[in-house]
Amino acid sequence: MTWYMGIDIGSAFSKGMIVKDTEPVCFHILRSGINYRTTANLIRQELLSRVNLSQNDISDTVATGSGANNVDFAGRKVSDIICTARGMNSLYPQVRTIIDAAGQSTKLILIDSHGRVTSFVVSEKCAAGSGWFIEVIANVLRVDLNEFSQLSRLSKNPVAFSTSCAVFGESEAISRVAEGIPKEDIAAGVNKTTANKISSLSKKISLEEPCTICGGGALNTGLVQAIELELKIKLLLPPQPQTLSCLGAAVIARTSSS
Amino acid sequence: MEETLKRFIAAKQSLYDNLKQWKKASGKKIIGCHPMDIPEEIVHAAGMLPITLMGFDGAITHATRSLQPTIACNILLENLEMCLNGTLDFLDGVIFADVCDTIPILSDIWLRHSHHVLHHLMVMPKHLNSPSSRRRVSEQFLRLKAAIEKQNNKKISDRDLKHSIGVYNQNRRLLKRLCDLRRCKPGLLSASDVSTVVTAGMLMRKEDHNQLVEQLLLELENLPVPTSDMHVKLIVSGSLCGHCDSVLSVIDAQGAYILEDDLYIGSRYFTSLTNEYIDPIEALAQRYVDDIPSPTKFFDANAWANYISNMVIRDKADGIIIVMRKLCEIHADDFPCIQNKLNNGGIPCLMIEIERAGVSEQDKTRIQAFIDMLGVQ
Numbered sequence: 001m002t003w004y005m006g007i008d009i010g011s012a013f014s015k016g017m018i019v020k021d022t023e024p025v026c027f028h029i030l031r032s033g034i035n036y037r038t039t040a041n042l043i044r045q046e047l048l049s050r051v052n053l054s055q056n057d058i059s060d061t062v063a064t065g066s067g068a069n070n071v072d073f074a075g076r077k078v079s080d081i082i083c084t085a086r087g088m089n090s091l092y093p094q095v096r097t098i099i100d101a102a103g104q105s106t107k108l109i110l111i112d113s114h115g116r117v118t119s120f121v122v123s124e125k126c127a128a129g130s131g132w133f134i135e136v137i138a139n140v141l142r143v144d145l146n147e148f149s150q151l152s153r154l155s156k157n158p159v160a161f162s163t164s165c166a167v168f169g170e171s172e173a174i175s176r177v178a179e180g181i182p183k184e185d186i187a188a189g190v191n192k193t194t195a196n197k198i199s200s201l202s203k204k205i206s207l208e209e210p211c212t213i214c215g216g217g218a219l220n221t222g223l224v225q226a227i228e229l230e231l232k233i234k235l236l237l238p239p240q241p242q243t244l245s246c247l248g249a250a251v252i253a254r255t256s257s258s
Numbered sequence: 259m260e261e262t263l264k265r266f267i268a269a270k271q272s273l274y275d276n277l278k279q280w281k282k283a284s285g286k287k288i289i290g291c292h293p294m295d296i297p298e299e300i301v302h303a304a305g306m307l308p309i310t311l312m313g314f315d316g317a318i319t320h321a322t323r324s325l326q327p328t329i330a331c332n333i334l335l336e337n338l339e340m341c342l343n344g345t346l347d348f349l350d351g352v353i354f355a356d357v358c359d360t361i362p363i364l365s366d367i368w369l370r371h372s373h374h375v376l377h378h379l380m381v382m383p384k385h386l387n388s389p390s391s392r393r394r395v396s397e398q399f400l401r402l403k404a405a406i407e408k409q410n411n412k413k414i415s416d417r418d419l420k421h422s423i424g425v426y427n428q429n430r431r432l433l434k435r436l437c438d439l440r441r442c443k444p445g446l447l448s449a450s451d452v453s454t455v456v457t458a459g460m461l462m463r464k465e466d467h468n469q470l471v472e473q474l475l476l477e478l479e480n481l482p483v484p485t486s487d488m489h490v491k492l493i494v495s496g497s498l499c500g501h502c503d504s505v506l507s508v509i510d511a512q513g514a515y516i517l518e519d520d521l522y523i524g525s526r527y528f529t530s531l532t533n534e535y536i537d538p539i540e541a542l543a544q545r546y547v548d549d550i551p552s553p554t555k556f557f558d559a560n561a562w563a564n565y566i567s568n569m570v571i572r573d574k575a576d577g578i579i580i581v582m583r584k585l586c587e588i589h590a591d592d593f594p595c596i597q598n599k600l601n602n603g604g605i606p607c608l609m610i611e612i613e614r615a616g617v618s619e620q621d622k623t624r625i626q627a628f629i630d631m632l633g634v635q
Contacts, residue, residue, distance in 0.1 A: 011619075066619055081627035105620045117631045125618045 003051070005058045006249025008083065009036045010066030011251070012103030012131060013216060015036070015243050016043035018051055019250040023089075025240060026050045027243045036067035044073060059156060060253040066104070066243055078252055079118050080108055080245045087248025088212060089115025092239055096208040099198060099227065099235070100244075101217020103131040106198055108205050121204045123135075128164035129197030131216050134223070136166050137190045140173045141183050143218065152187035152222030159189030166198045188222060195226035202231060212236040214244040264452060265470060269458035277309060278348050287350035288411075289376065290487045292364070293499035294522060296380075297353045297399055297542045302464065303414045303422040304406045306383040308323050310460035310538060311337045312500050312523070313346070319612075325360075325366045331585045332614040333500040334364050341372050351376025352408065352466060353402065357554040358366065358501070358588050359630060376587065378402055387557050389504035395543040395630045403539065410613050419538035424577065425464050427563035430528035432471040433459070437518070437525060439478050441573070445486030446478060447504040449494070452516075456523050490633035495568045495596075497521045497581040497612065498553070498589055504616030505581050505625065512629045519574040520550055520566065521581070553588040562592050570605050576632040577606035579625065584613040606632060 001020055008015045010032060017027040028046045032039055040063070048054060055073060063074035065085040071077070081100075088098050089111060100107040106129045110119040123129050127136075138148040152158075161178055163169050169190070176186050194217075211233050215225050218241035228235055239242060269276060281288055287306040291298055301308035312334030318327075320342035321335045338441065341347045351374045352404050354365045374474040380402055383394040407413050433456060459467040462562075492514050494506070499524040507571045509516065520526045530549045533541040547555075551562040578600065580591050593609065600607040608628040610621050617625070 066623070079626040079630045082624065082630040105623070107623075117627070119265050120624075120627060122624050122627075122630070125620055196459060 002059045002254070003053060004250045005044070005047065005061040005065045005254040006064075006246040006253060007040055007061065007068075007071050008041055008088075008243075008246040009065040009070060009248060010079060010103055011064065011082075012068050012135070014039045014043055014065070014067070014241060016040075016047050017246040018047050019051075019247070019254060020051075022254070023237070024247055024250070025225070025244065029241060030241060032067065032071040034100075036070035037072065038100055040071045042074075044124065046240045047094045049111055052233075060151065060257045062249040062253040065217055066248045075253070076256075078249060081122075082117055083105055083245045084214060084246035085109050085111045085117045085248065086115045086215065086251045087244040087246070088238065090247065090251050091214060091244075092210070092236060094198050094211050095212045095236060097211040098212065098244075099206075099213045100215045101131060101194075101198070101220075101223065102215040103128050103135075106156040106201060106212070106215075106217070107192060108198075108201055108207070110205060110208060118183060120207055121201050123197070126167040129194050129201065130166075133164070133166040133169060133194060134217070134220065136170050137186065140170060141186060143183070145152050145189075145216075148187050149220040149222050151184045152191050152220075153184075153225070155182070155188030157185050158192045159185050161189050161193045164193050168211075169193070179236055188226075191220065191223040191226040192230075194223055197231040198227055207231065207233070209233055210236055212238060214241040216240060218242070259474065259481070262470065262474045262477060262587040263454070266455050266474075269462050270454050273314065273461070274345065277307075280307075280463075281348060288348065290346060290349045290352040290374075292352065292354045292361065293333065294357050294526075294552070295382065295546065296353050296401065297546070298401050298417060299422040299426050299538075299542060300406065300414065302417040302425065304412070305412055305418075306406075306410075307463060307567070310352075311340070311352070312457070312460065313337055313588055319343075325364065327620050329585065330360050331499070331583045332366070333518055333583065334615070339631070340362060341368050342427040351378070351406075353378045353380070355382055356556075358568055358586070359384075375406065376403045382554075384544075384554075384556050386555050389616060392543055394538050394545050399539050399542055399546075400603070416538055417481070420534060423532045423534055423538055425468070427531045427534060429459060429464050429468050429471070430531055432468060432475065433528040434525075435475055436471065437476075437602040439475070440515070441517050443478070443481070443483045444480060444488045444491075445484040448510040449516045450503060450510055453501055453503055453506055455522075456527055459522070459529075464602065486513075487514045488513050490570070490629050491517050491574070492623055492629075492632075493517060493566070493573065493575045493578040494519040494521060494524070495566050495569075495578060495580050496583075496589060498583060498586055500583065502612055505579065505610055505612060505621075508617055508622050508625045509579070509629070512626050513568055514629045514633070516591060517575050518569050520569070525549060526552070553592045558618070559595055560599065563596040567599045567603055567605060570600075571603070577628065579628065580607060580609045580611055582611050584611050592611065
């Protein structure tokens with residue numbers, strides 16, 4: 001039995017996974033906070049305690065994500081796009097397009113049957129189309145992200161936001177609240193705007209089905225529906241969609257070792 | 259090697275402090291050359307020191323009052339800021355070439371606000387595939403020469419010009435050897451190191467730079483090829499008018515190495531030599547016309563695209579990263595041709611847009627993923 005670890009230090013959430021040979025065994029998710037090194041170590045401690053192992057029992061660890069450089073115990077660092085692709089391929093080898101709706105940015109990744117990335121696009125510098133925009137508006141509506149998702153699905157008349165900019169969007173959302181627009185319509189409007197942004201991104205790449213979605217955005221079922229409507233496709237929804245990158249990191253650790 | 263590199267780093271980081279001291283000690287004049295395409299040899303032949311104005315990292319508080327940030331790239335804004343805040347008061351003159359539509363505007367604003375004795379704007383022909391083009395280029399260079407002679411009250415002789423051409427050619431040959439080493443001994447020199455060496459040369463006497471580069475080459479050529487796991491081979495193109503150190507740092511950190519480039523602070527600066535055996539002004543004009551393709555000069559729509567594509571194929575690179583300065587419309591105009599050419603050739607390409615703040619986290623992710631895509635998988 002050989003154990004491998006994958007750690008994904010993201011801008012909003014950090015995730016870790018241990019795999020045994022080829023099977024995922026356990027995962028852990030924490031808010032990244034402001035000290036990525038501490039977060040990485042906390043995740044490692046939690047994972048190791050769950051499987052009753054020490055770091056020496058882990059054959060290799062691969063780190064990924066924007067905070068990967070803070071994972072001192074990782075053997076190597078690999079970009080999150082590659083890790084996400086490999087992770088998704090290990091679960092669904094038939095998938096050809098991945099929409100990674102993450103906290104800071106959105107990525108569209110094309111992969112081949114071996115899980116190799118053939119092309120990708122990443123949203124530009126601003127938060128438009130990313131999880132951050134949704135978090136900002138959820139805050140305006142005084143709901144958490146779970147409630148936000150459920151709320152948006154109740155909407156019959158989504159608000160049409162004039163902007164996808166998180167800063168201006170926040171102002172617009174506050175104005176809508178002041179006008180008495182129902183929360184669910186505002187939430188649905190945000191999901192629709194985010195889906196539009198993802199749709200624009202998809203124009204830069206030749207989307208190929210089957211498509212899937214991962215990242216924190218995949219937990220927002222209202223957003224998933226909005227994307228499906230916008231792109232006119234059916235999205236495969238993996239279990240624990242936030243953990244695909246750390247799963248992929250662990251898979252790469254295993255593949256490199258063997 | 260580290261000690262020699264430190265001297266280049268010091269020259270680059272001091273920016274203008276070293277130059278001010280040099281001016282005080284030597285009594286010589288310093289002329290600022292706004293990127294690109296300035297025939298520095300003419301300035302050098304007049305006994306003055308030409309330096310490249312390459313922007314700065316500080317706050318921009320004055321420039322946006324005169325030049326809209328929505329039309330001007332960061333190099334123009336930063337250089338104008340230095341003009342307006344007095345940083346460049348030590349210069350004795352400044353020379354521009356209208357490589358883009360915004361440069362003449364910058365030149366006009368500069369003229370109103372600065373007190374440089376020499377202020378010269380070259381208006382260069384854009385279509386270079388006609389017989390009259392070369393003549394027009396020579397005429398512009400002669401105008402520049404005349405302006406400098408008038409300011410100095412001293413003629414620039416052909417002999418002095420040929421000598422300066424020789425000095426600059428020697429610099430180009432040395433820098434080319436440095437880049438050849440980078441290709442043949444991956445891991446010996448980082449992309450950032452090479453950029454530092456080239457940048458330093460734009461801020462010091464060419465004679466001094468030649469000596470330093472020769473010393474560095476001597477040290478490097480004796481070193482063995484380092485064992486490295488650098489396995490992704492890249493071409494890097496673009497970054498007109500300024501450096502792209504933030505992109506190069508990410509490439510270095512990700513373990514890829516650059517086989518060849520056509521960066522402004524890179525091979526574009528030194529690839530072509532000037533003919534030392536013909537009339538010097540004609541020779542400089544010939545170099546201008548026959549230099550590696552540039553969006554500032556038009557031969558045919560695909561010239562630059564073909565050049566870039568050939569670099570990748572010839573060097574058997576794994577892919578190419580194109581660095582585009584935000585709001586550089588001449589680069590943006592050429593990019594669709596370049597992208598089509600690369601896509602049709604099945605050449606993996608990543609375009610990164612840079613501006614003042616350097617490389618964003620998203621762009622770092624893109625560069626890292628691109629390199630991993632070419633290598634790790």
